[in-house]
Amino acid sequence: MVDVEIRELMQPFVLSDYQVQEVYRRFCNETAKGLRRSTHDQASTKCFPTYVQDLPTGDEMGKYLALDLGGTNFRVLLVTLKGHHDATVESQIYPVPKDLMTGPGVQLFDHIAECLAKFVAKHDMDKAYLPLGFTFSFPCVQLGLKEAMLTRWTKGFSCPGVEGQDVGQMLHDAIQRRGDAEIAVVALLNDTTGTLMSCAHRNPECRVGVIVGTGCNACYVEQVENVELLDPNFKRSRSQVIVNVEWGAFGENGQLDFVRTDYDREVDRKSINRSEQLFEKMTAGMYLGELVRLVLLRALERNKIFKLCPKRAAFVAVLQNNVDIFETKHISEIEEDSFPEFTSTRRIVKELFGLDKASVEDCQKLKYICECVARRAATLVAIGISGLINKIPDRKVVVGMDGSVYRLHPKFDSYIREMMQKLVKPDKEFDIMLSEDGSGRGAALVAAVASKST
Incomplete structure (x- = not known):
């Protein structure tokens, strides 16, 4: 059992039934505003139409490239679709150097084009015509299937010259400048759309795609008549369209202030995008470790944890002076630990803070802090x-999930399901499936569907 002191410290992270219902109500109101043209500008969840209107049938065939950019690395994939819901994937991960994350946008896209050219040459595909699906996991306004304007950088990127520009065109121009590969950018999407498509390729009941990784976002299949921002020409031939919710921005109009803690405000205050992406800052891997660091620092300063530690002052100094010292992966490792050994927890405490033998009691307290944040x-x-499932008319809805937090945290899936049992309408059935090959396969599938329909 964790003592009363730590439970009281963590109480602001424990949402009451009233708070859960109120956040749910506000989220549903906000997404409704995002879908309507008259209220779209005021909505924090922008609900952008993606222009992806056809879900995969499983019969798609051919070779397609996919590029997945959404963090400090990007992935290039060669996806061979074989029909019968079958596909093979060859991929390679390339780093984005830190200077390119903040340098001129043209340099970033030139780097991506160079890596693409190396990848296709390595696979002896540099002479072949290759349609490319580009997963670009940042807030964008889609103007068409392969046109998307970046509205704002997130996840530590701040490259000048890209916001307000068509990122599909910027990638196309970079490929053309090299001229050493026959690559056509035929579709632009974000990672949630890729996840939905990847899961729908295996399960036709998939209607929602969610990423909980470095960032956090979702998309879902909506009826075209409810999406007022969608160009009317796209409403005539199809009944549905995938909507990119951009829920990471939920709360920017104050809707989450009643559940945000002092720690959330501190994380926001120190971020490069202050007052933005507030929902994401409470849910995404980029921020969860920092939340635990701030809580742990407060607990140490108030003598609620590691009370008998002879190096308390040094412990506090390490936490104060190293903002990124407690990583989100540590939360997953600590929550997976078993009582009373706490092998991973003790190793982490020793590696980070030089404390040789953390007590069972202190390990329990640290695990409880991590549990409350997660x-x-x-x-x-x-x-x-x-909220999204309850909007969808289908009786059964499958949710495609991906992202490092969802994949690596041992209890995240069960925490989600536990709350969904309380909130999803009783006449509906839901399931969650892990996306295989992430959003990369989905990007290739969007490219395949786009190529088939042109």
Whole structure:
């Protein structure tokens, strides 16, 4: 059992039934505003139409390239679709150097084009015509299937010269400048759309795609008559379209202020995008570790944890002076630990703070801190998913999930399901499936579907 002191410290992270219901209500109101033209500008969840209107049938065939950019690395994939819901994937991960994350946008896209050229040459495909699906996991306004304007950088990127520009065109121009590969950018999407498409390729009941990784976002299949921003020409031939919710921005109009903690405000204050992406800052891997660091620092300063540690002052100094010292992966490792050994927890405490033998009591306290931060994140994600499922007319809805937090945290899936059982309408059935090959396969499938329909 964790003592009362730590439970009281973590109480702000434990959402009451009232708070859960109120966040749910506000989220549903906000997404409704995002879908309507008259209220779109005021909505924090922008609900952008993606112009992806056809889900895969499983019969798609051919070779397609996919490029997945959404963090400090990007992935290039060669996807061979074989029909019968079958596909093979060859891929390679390339780093984005830190200077390119903040340098001129043209340099970033030139680097990506260079890596693409190396990849296709390595696979002896440099002379072949290759349609490319480009997963670009940042907030964008889609103007068509292969045109998307970046509205703002997130996840530590701040390259000048890209916001307000068509990122599909910027990639196309970079490929053309090299002139050493026959690559056509035929579709531009974000990672949630890729996840939905990848899962729909294997399960036709998939209607929602969610990423909980470095960032956090969702998309879902909506009826075209409800999407007022969608060009009327796209409403005539299709009944549905995937909507990119951009729920990471939920709360920017104050809707989450009643559940945000002092720690959330501190994380926001120190971020490069202050007052933006507030929902994401409570749910995504980029921020969860920092939340735990701030809580742990407060617990140490108030003598609620590691009370008998002879190096307390040094412990506090390490936490104060190293903003990124507690990583989100540590939360997953600590929550997976078993009582009373706490092998991973003790190793982490020793590596980070030089404390040789953390007590069982202190390990329990640290695990509870991690649990409260992770459970709140999962609860908020579950609120959003439930709001989307309850909008969808289908009786059974499958949710495609991906992202490092969802994949690596041992209890995140069960935390989400536990809350969804309370919020999804009783006449509906839901399931969650892990996306195989992430959003990369989905990008290739969007390229395949786009090529088939042109």
